[in-house]
Amino acid sequence: MKKLLLIICLIVTSAISANAQFHIELGINGNSPQGDFRDTYDLGIGSYVEPKYAISENLDLGLLIGRNVFGGVDDDIKAASSLNILPTGTYRFSTNNVTPYVGAGLGLYFFDFGSVLGEESTSTEFGFAPRAGVYIGRLNLGVAYNVVKDLNFLQYNLGIRILSRD
Template sequence: MKKVLFFAAIAVLGFTSAEAQVKLGFGVGYAIPSGDVADFTDGGLSAHFELGYGVTENIDVSLLYTGDFLIGSELTAGNGQASVSVGNVAVATYMVNGRYYFTESGFRPYGSLGLGLASIGAIEVDGSSAELSASTSNFAFRPALGFKYGVLNMNAAYLSAGKTGEASVNDISFNIGLLFTFGGQ
């Protein structure tokens, strides 16, 4: 049994040769709401983390986590009193992401597509009361266009996270981050 495990380990190491590339990336950006969520939010913060594998020199596959926090406020005055209403939406996505690089070295523009699950939560604060909307999980997709130069990674992405209640939750984000490659050439 020990010999079988030993030869299996040697075989696995043989398949993950010197050409194997592990990818580790993270970044932050600005998210602009679109769809129905744009009616009550103004914009917010976007962040992402990914861990992946370079299948070829031009193709990466990764597990991608993104978190978008959109916030909006409205100030109303009436009957001699002012009222502030604040609403926010938090969207967390867990995706499998594929990326295709159009060039092999230097400045590397790419297109990518992420497919997975989005978890949406919303909080509405009106004056002194707060209301937590129920969390919703939906299918989500995230196409993106960007470039990588060295370890610098910049992209613009569109996130479609489905609906919560009757409101569609979508956003466009502009991100800057770092994408490290370990192994390979």
């Protein structure tokens, strides 16, 4: 399913990449588990791709596809990973070179918990991710809070827009 989703995204990207209203953001992130999730898992890293379509000068709709890995807090707990697929909305407060933004995503998180005391498990959860940050040219510096049942995590993003309208 992951490969099929990637192929669909690539086809859509190539079909409309010539359109000035379309752009893609690629990025990396650091993750900090919160609440009960922090009791079992430690800091994590990840990456994401987010194709976006500008429906106005200040408003973009997109599809965020992200992959995150979290380390276990001790040797008995192996790393956990998540695949996030979230339709998103982003509002930029201006069209200047440096502009703050707010946004949110709403969608599915597919978790794989590796091995916790010898038992492996997976979980699919519905989640919400409010976010805010600043665009500096094509660079994105942002933060998102992923609210996913009892698997919440704070995410620090560093991204770059390619195939950009700017």
